[in-house]
Amino acid sequence: MRTYLVTGGAGFIGSNYIHYMFEKYGEQIRIINVDALTYAGNLENLKDIEDRSNYTFVKADICDKEAINRIFTENEIDRVVHFAAESHVDRSIREPEVFIRTNVLGTAVLLNCAKAAWEKEDGSYKEDKRFLHVSTDEVYGSLDEDGGYFYETTPYAPHSPYSASKAGSDMLVKSYMDTYHFPANITNCSNNYGPFQFPEKLIPLIINNALSGKKLPVYGDGRNVRDWLYVMDHAKAIDMVMEKGRLFETYNIGGHNEKQNIEIIHMIIETLQEMLPDSDPRKAKVTKELITFVEDRKGHDRRYAIAPDKIKAEIGWEPETMFKEGIRKTIQWFFEHEEWMKHVTSGDYQKYYREMYRED
Ligand code: NAD
Ligand code: DAU
Numbered sequence: 305m306r307t308y309l310v311t312g313g314a315g316f317i318g319s320n321y322i323h324y325m326f327e328k329y330g331e332q333i334r335i336i337n338v339d340a341l342t343y344a345g346n347l348e349n350l351k352d353i354e355d356r357s358n359y360t361f362v363k364a365d366i367c368d369k370e371a372i373n374r375i376f377t378e379n380e381i382d383r384v385v386h387f388a389a390e391s392h393v394d395r396s397i398r399e400p401e402v403f404i405r406t407n408v409l410g411t412a413v414l415l416n417c418a419k420a421a422w423e424k425e426d427g428s429y430k431e432d433k434r435f436l437h438v439s440t441d442e443v444y445g446s447l448d449e450d451g452g453y454f455y456e457t458t459p460y461a462p463h464s465p466y467s468a469s470k471a472g473s474d475m476l477v478k479s480y481m482d483t484y485h486f487p488a489n490i491t492n493c494s495n496n497y498g499p500f501q502f503p504e505k506l507i508p509l510i511i512n513n514a515l516s517g518k519k520l521p522v523y524g525d526g527r528n529v530r531d532w533l534y535v536m537d538h539a540k541a542i543d544m545v546m547e548k549g550r551l552f553e554t555y556n557i558g559g560h561n562e563k564q565n566i567e568i569i570h571m572i573i574e575t576l577q578e579m580l581p582d583s584d585p586r587k588a589k590v591t592k593e594l595i596t597f598v599e600d601r602k603g604h605d606r607r608y609a610i611a612p613d614k615i616k617a618e619i620g621w622e623p624e625t626m627f628k629e630g631i632r633k634t635i636q637w638f639f640e641h642e643e644w645m646k647h648v649t650s651g652d653y654q655k656y657y658r659e660m661y662r663e664d
Pocket of ligand 2: 526
């Protein structure tokens with residue numbers, strides 16, 4: 305039975321990944337989830353699996369060397385899947401240091417602990433150990449509107465403190481592979497959407513605001529492009545890279561699904577209109593009149609687009625969920641999880657929202 309150490313498993317992608325893995329492997333694997341439970345971490349995301357005998361939750365900060373070392377000495381870890389990070393660009397613009405701490409220092413601590421646990425006296429590693437570092441396409445910077453894609457060979461050119469800190473963490477993983485022959489892979493993925501996404505990110509924020517009859521804030525001219533991928537397709541890609549990827553390689557993961565932000569917002573409004581029954585009082589309030597253009601994000605990257613050619617050719621992974629279907633599934637999930645939304649938007653979220661969007 306293989307033991308996975310998942311970091312940041314109480315967040316959006318990490319919790320979807322844990323669900324994916326238990327659905328696929330059942331009792332054949334064991335998962336230890338280490339998460340500091342920041343504002344973005346939520347154990348409600350894992351309620352349905354928390355009692356499994358092959359699942360353990362450890363509340364710890366990945367920068368805490370002792371706590372992370374203890375996990376490695378008390379357990380024979382076979383796989384590390386490293387999601388834990390500060391992940392929101394707008395927050396990084398307001399508070400960069402916390403991003404450097406978690407994303408760079410936290411990754412360094414994790415690499416060191418895994419290396420110490422897996423390295424043999426002769427400098428080689430115990431058999432069948434692997435570390436997968438989950439990263440982002442934002443490390444590649446911004447593309448022109450009229451063409452081009454991010455490839456694994458595209459030079460790094462991060463613009464925000466978030467993407468710079470992720471680029472730093474990628475470089476650390478690369479340095480461990482080059483210097484110590486450390487058994488790792490890096491994946492760089494485009495924008496994810498789906499269940500359990502915290503409503504500071506565009507899609508859940510727009511769904512939540514529209515259902516509450518609140519303004520739908522669009523940064524700048526709304527024509528920035530992102531390449532959207534349904535989160536379960538990302539979870540599957542990570543598992544496939546772990547099982548079939550060549551060690552030491554980077555794989556780009558993307559949805560082949562470029563959309564301008566304003567298109568996304570129109571699609572959400574239209575889909576909500578289709579899905580809400582006429583008897584629902586919220587239906588009349590979900591209109592295009594809610595769209596509000598606001599001040600642009602500082603250093604706002606214009607366009608991201610991944611070329612997922614390598615992962616398709618070498619591993620056979622392709623995005624499976626069409627955007628129209630994925631957005632309906634996501635909205636349906638939010639309809640069925642109103643309590644979840646209430647819980648995550650209570651308290652600190654209100655303060656963040658007022659400050660970020662300058663509302664009184
Ligand atoms: P998220 O913000 O939803 O979750 C992050 C998780 O990490 C939370 O559970 C949080 O509690 C935990 N965490 C934060 N700091 C920690 C610390 N110091 N120690 C332990 N745990 C800590 O993020 P997400 O959107 O699920 O992203 C997960 C990973 O995927 C990140 O590394 C991110 O850079 C990467 N990524 C995200 C996207 C996307 O579209 N969301 C796309 C590509 C890559
Ligand atoms: O590309 C992968 C990245 O995608 C991940 O690495 C990040 O963790 C993740 O947060 C995401 O970053 P973005 O900055 O692209 O996502 P966000 O949802 O914050 O914004 C998507 C686009 O929508 C972006 O162009 C900014 C815009 N936007 C966002 C918000 C929150 C708005 O116009 N209005 C908003 O209120």
